[in-house]
Each structure stands twice: as structure tokens, then as C-alpha cells.
Amino acid sequence: MSTIQTRAAVLRAMGAARPYADSRPLAIETITLDPPGAGEVRVAIKAAGLCHSDLSVINGDRPRPMPMALGHEAAGVVEAVGPGVDDLSPGDHVVMVFMPSCGHCQPCAGGRPALCEPGAAANGRGELLGGGTRLHGPEGDLHHHLGCSAFADRAVVSRRSLVKVPADLPFEHAALFGCAVLTGVGAVVNTAQVRAGQSVAVVGLGGVGLASVLGALASGASPVVAVDLSEDKLALARSLGPVLTVNAADADAVEQVRNLTGGGADVVLEMAGSVR
The missing domain is CATH 3.90.180.10 (Medium-chain alcohol dehydrogenases, catalytic domain)
Known part of the structure; x- marks a missing residue:
């Protein structure tokens, strides 16, 4: 050649x-x-x-x-x-x-x-x-x-x-699948080793965050809570399956996540890279 x-x-x-x-x-x-x-x-x-x-x-x-x-x-x-x-x-x-x-x-x-x-x-x-x-x-x-x-x-x-x-x-x-899915699902399955029945919160719903939501659902996690500032992204997360959502701009966002997960999520995945 x-x-x-x-x-x-x-x-x-x-x-x-x-x-x-x-x-x-x-x-x-x-x-x-x-x-x-x-x-x-x-x-x-x-x-x-x-x-x-x-x-x-x-x-x-x-x-x-x-x-x-x-x-x-x-x-x-x-x-x-x-x-x-x-x-x-x-x-x-x-x-x-x-x-x-x-x-x-x-x-x-x-x-x-x-x-x-x-x-x-x-x-x-x-x-x-x-x-x-x-x-x-x-x-x-x-x-x-x-x-x-x-x-x-x-x-x-x-x-x-x-x-x-x-x-x-x-x-x-x-x-x-070459990066976003590989990273997001890999974080859930390989790093956090999420088990069926565990509660999971995903903070940040970019490509990697949404892939993490899918990975949590595939692992049998329940409940799965998605957190972001964008209502459009929160709606997209809900469209993926039985996903609860919290807008991070809410003054009581942390308390909402605690309430939805029965006192706090078993696994939290931070996928935003931002302190906002």
C-alpha cells in the first residue's frame, strides 16, 4: 500500500x-x-x-x-x-x-x-x-x-x-461509545461498581453524565437521581427511564436529593466539573 x-x-x-x-x-x-x-x-x-x-x-x-x-x-x-x-x-x-x-x-x-x-x-x-x-x-x-x-x-x-x-x-x-459512554458507564460499572438496588445521584448531565445515568439504570440502581442546572437536560434524563431530577439552582437541592434517596445516595457521580 x-x-x-x-x-x-x-x-x-x-x-x-x-x-x-x-x-x-x-x-x-x-x-x-x-x-x-x-x-x-x-x-x-x-x-x-x-x-x-x-x-x-x-x-x-x-x-x-x-x-x-x-x-x-x-x-x-x-x-x-x-x-x-x-x-x-x-x-x-x-x-x-x-x-x-x-x-x-x-x-x-x-x-x-x-x-x-x-x-x-x-x-x-x-x-x-x-x-x-x-x-x-x-x-x-x-x-x-x-x-x-x-x-x-x-x-x-x-x-x-x-x-x-x-x-x-x-x-x-x-x-x-468511544469516549462519553466509555467514561460514563465505566465510572458506574467499573469504578463505583454500582449494585442493583443502590441509590445513585449523577451531578452534571453532559454526554458523560447522561451515559452515567444510563449505566446506573442498566445496573439496576434505584432510585437514580439526575442533577443539573438545565431544565432541557433534566427532561432528557427523565426520558431515559425511571429517573428523578433536581435542578441544582434550587436553594434546597441538596435536601431534595437526600429526601429522594432516603437520607443520601449510596453512590454520587460528579460529572459537572463546576462549583456552580
Whole structure:
């Protein structure tokens, strides 16, 4: 296989002045994409979500090596596979995950692939799990964002950054499983280990918070209380199932949660990142 040209959203410097509509930190560039190497896959991106982790690189809160092609929450279709990839084929639908898992380090062997040590090191360097970059601009190499660089028409990623999904799952839904669902449901099931019958309160109803609500419902939690400042988001939470809601702007919001959970929730998930 040979290199191909593709388009990608490239960040060349962090910390641009706001508003970003004026400073325009990202630029759509035509770049060169290497063919997939051993254990790698080329994916045609069909849907990608904008996550706060992307914004945290743009504003410099999460420093990363520059320049970098951004984007990590995405779904697409396999176009080509490199040597050694025998469980995916062109045409398969896949979701990208923001942490490649080597399968061999201590966290991976212990069932915690999100803490993969080689994966975290590669992400920090802006490289793929196999080392190096597969992206090149007119001025030199470009770094990968969390092993994905999914704000693009196509991407080359490690096989260990992909999960095969059913072909009838819409791409715009599948993309959310790569970060928001992975984080929110993972917090409920893996970190909090919520059990059936426990009471759960979720504070903050962004993508991760709503995924946590779904994870709590799937785990059999009862009651599930969702807390946010937005009435629209509270209504959306109620539409997901038997969910009680509290507006955080209410003066007695804490007392409402206590009353709804019989004295206090067994598990509280803070997904707002705000003190308001």
C-alpha cells in the first residue's frame, strides 16, 4: 500500500485567544497519511464528536506535542488492514477508543485496559501504540491525538484502538461509545461498581453524565437521581427511564436529593466539573 492524501483538523499551537471563532486555532489541512503498518488499520471516519478533551488541548489545559491532528471520539469503516490484523476486514464498522490497550502490561492483565501503561506513554508522545506517527504535513510530521486523530476523512490507528460494532448501529451514535459512554458507564460499572438496588445521584448531565445515568439504570440502581442546572437536560434524563431530577439552582437541592434517596445516595457521580 502507498501513502494517500486526506484532510484533517490540525492544531499547530495551544492557547489561542478566545473567542475561537476569531482566533481559529484549528485549520483544515490536506495531509499525507501513511499506509497501516503491522497491527494497524486505516479507517474512513464517518462521525466524530467534539469532546472537552479536545478543547483541553486547544486551550493548553492538557499540553500535548504540537502540531497535532485532533479528534478522538469517532466511528467509521475499515478501509485497509496492516500485517498481523486478522480479526478485522475492509467494510467492518468500528469505534475508536482514546486509550489503546497493549493487553500485556500490569493494568491490562488486571482487567483495567484504560490504564494501559504503553498506551498512556504513546498518547503522551502523540504517537501510535507501535511508535512514531503516520501523519505528515508540508512542514513535517504531525502528532496523533490519543492514538486517533479522528477529525479527518481518514485515519491510521492501532488495532488496539478499535472495537468492532454492528453495521446497523448509526455512526453518530456509535461514535459516542468511544469516549462519553466509555467514561460514563465505566465510572458506574467499573469504578463505583454500582449494585442493583443502590441509590445513585449523577451531578452534571453532559454526554458523560447522561451515559452515567444510563449505566446506573442498566445496573439496576434505584432510585437514580439526575442533577443539573438545565431544565432541557433534566427532561432528557427523565426520558431515559425511571429517573428523578433536581435542578441544582434550587436553594434546597441538596435536601431534595437526600429526601429522594432516603437520607443520601449510596453512590454520587460528579460529572459537572463546576462549583456552580
